[in-house]
Amino acid sequence: MSESKSPSTPAPSSPFVLFDESNTPFLILSKDFWLRFDFEEFNDSESIIKAREELRERPKVIANSLKVLRQFLGNEPKLIIPIHDDTFLIRFLRPQKYYAESAFRLIKEYFTAKANADFFLDDISLHSLKQAFVTGVVQVLPERDQNGRRIICLEIGGKWNCTEMSPMELFQATHALATLCSLEPHTQLNGVVYIINCEGQSFAQLSQFTPKLVKDMFDYWQKYSPMRTKSIVIINNMIIFAILFKIIKPFLSPKWGSRIHFLGGNIKELHAQIDAECxxxxxxxxxxxxxxxAAFFEFIRYYQTEFDVLNSYGYEENN
Known part of the structure; x- marks a missing residue:
């Protein structure tokens, strides 16, 4: 769960962002806490056993699923993705428990949505999303939770100036962080939880969440995200926020409806789901x-190259 011990032999970059011996950036938050994305494949016995039990992850299943998925993708000639890159394809297979047809459907839906410039998945530019990170409206916390899940936090109350940052920018920034997390094998296995903190939220902010926007948000989590989204916890919310959700709930599967929790100001219930020590x-x-x-943005901008590569994938535009 804890990732707070600093890597050894750091090379200085800024007062807050350092590089370890493998040239991986990490962000210093305090003497005891730091943040680093880990794209290395897991090899510990606990994770291997969990992957086998929860995801059917065995050598023969992996090999067969990759083979079948490539066969499906061969029928999508206009979809430009690295079809021979196992790591890329496994990112979509793991959340679908290695069922190739389901992974193929996810890939098609993801890149179809990405081609829609009015949706969250359009090309990621960290520079254009700078305000969301500098103001702390969108964050990834340094500690995983007690189940090894990444924690992404949205501060859509007092921290969010909705006259300067649109809801689209807010959720594009959320998608950018989720994308980085989805490249981590440990997160592919354990999943992610979202905490949406509405503390200090005004009616002007609440009015930004039209039914269509809320539906698009949950469609992203339910249909398009190559991520095991385990829980969405909404705290300090107005009662009307929960009422708005009731309009959207019929569009969600029963499984997804059970993963969304409106807690109001009940912090004890938050800690019942996510340990306080995280x-x-x-x-x-x-x-x-x-x-x-500001330090977090300095850290995350080192990943623009990864986003540039991911931005290059998708369906060819019709001439």
Whole structure:
């Protein structure tokens, strides 16, 4: 769960962003807490056993699923993706428990949505999303939860100036962080949880969440995201937010409806789902660090190259 011990032999880059011996950037949040994305394949016995039990991940299943998925993708000549890259395809196979047909459907839906410029999956530019990260409206927390899941936090109350940052930019920034997390094998296995904090939210902010926008949001999590989204926890929300959700709920599967939790100000219930030792003090947790948005943006901008590569994939445009 904890990833707070700093890597050895760091090379300085800025007061907050360092590089380890493998030239991987990491962000210093305090003397005890740091953040780093880990794209290395897991090889610990606990993860291997969990992958086998929960995802059917065995050598023969992997090989057969990759073979069948490539056969399906061969019938999509206008879809430009690295079809021979096992790592890329496994990113879509793991959340579908290695069922090739389901993974193929996910890939098609993901890149069809990506081709829609009015949706969240359009090309990712960290520069254009800078405000969302610098202001701390969209964050990934340094600690995984007690189940090894990444925690992504959206601050859509007092931190969010909705006159300067549109809901589209907010969710594009969320998608950017989710994309980085989805490249981590440990996160592919354990999944991600979202905490949406509405503390200090005004009616002007709430009015930004039209039924269509909320539906698009949940469509992303339910249909298009190559991620095991395990839970979406909404705290300090107005009652009307839960009422708005009821309009959208019929469009969700029963499984997805059960993963969305409106807790209001019940922090004890939040801690019943996510251990307090995984959370910062502002969420009632015990992690002692201050989240510096400017430092976080300095850290995340090192990943623009990865986004540029991912941005190049998709369906060819019709001439």
């Amino acid at each position: 959370l910062p003090a502002r969420l009632g947790g015990t992690c002692d660090y201050e989240y510096d948005g």
